[in-house]
Amino acid sequence: MADAPGPNQLFEQWRKQFEEGAQAWSRLITQTAAAAPSPTPDPTAFWRPVLDQGVQAWAKLFAQTPATPELLTQWKQFLDQWIEAWSKVLGQAMGTEQFAKLMGQSLDQMLVTTAPAKKVVDQQIEQTLQALNLPSRSQLTAIAKQIVELEDRIDRLEDSISAKLRRLTEREPR
Amino acid sequence: MRRAATIKQWQEELERGVRRLQNLHGLMTNPVEPKTGQTPRVEIYKRNKSRLYRYESTRTHRTPVLFVPNLGISRPYIFDLLPGGSFIEHMTNQGFDFYLLDWGVFGPEDNDLSRRGVRDQDPAADGPARCSRRPGPTSFRCWATAWARPSRRAFVASHPEVQVKNFVNMAGPIDFAKVGLFGLWLGKDKFNVDRFVDTLGSVPADMVKAGFKLLKPTMDLSTNLNLWWNMWNDKYLEGFQALNKWANEYVAFPGEFFRQWVRDFYQDNKLYRDELVMGGRPIRLERITCPVFVVGAKEDYIAPPECVRALIDKVGSREKEYIELPGGHISLIAGRGRGRPLLAEGLGLAGPALVGRTLSLTRGVTAA
Numbered sequence: 001m002a003d004a005p006g007p008n009q010l011f012e013q014w015r016k017q018f019e020e021g022a023q024a025w026s027r028l029i030t031q032t033a034a035a036a037p038s039p040t041p042d043p044t045a046f047w048r049p050v051l052d053q054g055v056q057a058w059a060k061l062f063a064q065t066p067a068t069p070e071l072l073t074q075w076k077q078f079l080d081q082w083i084e085a086w087s088k089v090l091g092q093a094m095g096t097e098q099f100a101k102l103m104g105q106s107l108d109q110m111l112v113t114t115a116p117a118k119k120v121v122d123q124q125i126e127q128t129l130q131a132l133n134l135p136s137r138s139q140l141t142a143i144a145k146q147i148v149e150l151e152d153r154i155d156r157l158e159d160s161i162s163a164k165l166r167r168l169t170e171r172e173p174r
Numbered sequence: 175m176r177r178a179a180t181i182k183q184w185q186e187e188l189e190r191g192v193r194r195l196q197n198l199h200g201l202m203t204n205p206v207e208p209k210t211g212q213t214p215r216v217e218i219y220k221r222n223k224s225r226l227y228r229y230e231s232t233r234t235h236r237t238p239v240l241f242v243p244n245l246g247i248s249r250p251y252i253f254d255l256l257p258g259g260s261f262i263e264h265m266t267n268q269g270f271d272f273y274l275l276d277w278g279v280f281g282p283e284d285n286d287l288s289r290r291g292v293r294d295q296d297p298a299a300d301g302p303a304r305c306s307r308r309p310g311p312t313s314f315r316c317w318a319t320a321w322a323r324p325s326r327r328a329f330v331a332s333h334p335e336v337q338v339k340n341f342v343n344m345a346g347p348i349d350f351a352k353v354g355l356f357g358l359w360l361g362k363d364k365f366n367v368d369r370f371v372d373t374l375g376s377v378p379a380d381m382v383k384a385g386f387k388l389l390k391p392t393m394d395l396s397t398n399l400n401l402w403w404n405m406w407n408d409k410y411l412e413g414f415q416a417l418n419k420w421a422n423e424y425v426a427f428p429g430e431f432f433r434q435w436v437r438d439f440y441q442d443n444k445l446y447r448d449e450l451v452m453g454g455r456p457i458r459l460e461r462i463t464c465p466v467f468v469v470g471a472k473e474d475y476i477a478p479p480e481c482v483r484a485l486i487d488k489v490g491s492r493e494k495e496y497i498e499l500p501g502g503h504i505s506l507i508a509g510r511g512r513g514r515p516l517l518a519e520g521l522g523l524a525g526p527a528l529v530g531r532t533l534s535l536t537r538g539v540t541a542a
Contacts, residue, residue, distance in 0.1 A: 104364035
């Protein structure tokens with residue numbers, strides 16, 4: 001695989017093909033302007049040089065490189081590099097003071113807008129649940145908090161009892 | 175001859191393509207829930223949502239490992255993902271008795287939990303003392319990872335009575351002035367933490383997810399590209415499903431804890447500046463005198479290596495070593511690379527042996 005073109009070579013081939021195609025196109029336009037109008041116009045003539053150049057370039061590439069699945073690997077590497085390049089660009093943009101400030105302002109704005117709406121919705125839900133004789137989220141949360149506190153107190157009691165028991169065991173004559 | 179080889183290669187690629195489509199069909203129509211966290215364990219202590227688990231080993235090392243992962247953000251089964259690719263399984267196979275603290279999933283009833291409250295509910299905070307009341311060890315090797323690390327270091331620094339034989343800090347930020355994008359976005363002049371917590375009460379899991387996705391917006395794209403590329407490989411697919419399950423299971427932050435966390439660490443950098451007070455005790459990192467082993471990851475964008483390395487300059491230990499492994503924040507432990515064996519080897523060493531041996535570990539990594 002040492003002689004297979006890498007992603008850079010592929011890219012280089014693509015660039016070359018693009019440049020040659022553009023030159024052929026520009027040549028055709030100059031010639032068309034200079035020459036007398038043809039009695040039977042060919043609609044494909046305008047694109048033919050560009051397509052021919054492209055086909056020739058890719059044919060050359062495939063002639064140089066056997067069409068093996070390695071080509072797919074190189075394509076995958078090319079995509080990886082492309083994603084990595086975008087990642088770097090985005091990383092740089094997001095690493096600026098302006099972006100951080102803008103993000104902070106947007107978040108702040110969202111919170112300022114959300115807070116009163118959230119309060120109203122919460123109150124409405126609370127009232128509805130109360131009318132339906134159902135427990136609300138805040139009531140359940142309060143019960144859960146109490147359970148946590150009770151567990152904590154039991155833990156502390158358990159610790160204190162085992163400490164006292166240990167002291168008693170240590171004092172007992174053998 | 176060459177033509178025949180090319181045809182064979184194309185045939186293989188075609189078979190891969192067919193397997194890709196078959197596996198994609200399986201993923202779409204019959205998704206299998208990956209079985210994570212299969213290493214046998216015993217719950218030895220619990221407090222509120224937190225649990226302390228013990229993973230038993232053949233115990234070739236006398237001092238066990240107390241492993242303290244991140245609070246909030248994600249679940250700790252990443253450390254015991256799949257048999258054969260599990261960090262905990264690897265450590266127990268190496269003869270370490272392993273204690274894992276699982277902080278649990280906090281609910282709205284925990285929104286008032288402050289950093290001190292979290293410390294009080296941390297079964298490993300007074301773990302050695304508590305565990306010694308039950309049959310168990312009296313000293314530990316303490317291993318802190320992710321965002322629990324600053325508090326774990328603070329705990330080790332403020333409780334000299336707790337016997338910590340050596341301390342490993344894995345990809346844990348210390349100098350928050352160098353913590354990267356999160357440090358910039360959560361800065362005092364940009365992020366109003368009070369308004370955030372007062373409005374939302376907690377940091378919802380979806381918001382935690384959005385924050386991490388924003389750190390690397392192209393991550394999902396490259397993950398999906400790699401998934402398609404490797405979809406023919408059943409082993410890869412199994413690992414991917416487990417990792418993907420973990421990567422999309424975010425955990426909310428208790429509001430008060432988040433407020434203190436952002437203020438003290440991201441905005442005021444108090445731990446690094448020796449201004450942090452926890453449970454009424456001032457925290458000075460120079461009071462850590464046990465052997466310290468710090469591990470950073472080269473491509474870590476959550477805790478960049480330079481902010482992790484800072485611990486080395488702050489601790490009072492004579493034996494201290496920094497090692498930088500290839501890969502990112504998660505691949506340090508979850509990857510199938512050389513990280514796990516090297517870290518286990520590093521942890522097995524303590525005292526005077528630490529420095530010399532970890533230097534050889536560093537060489538091993540460089541050579542890899």
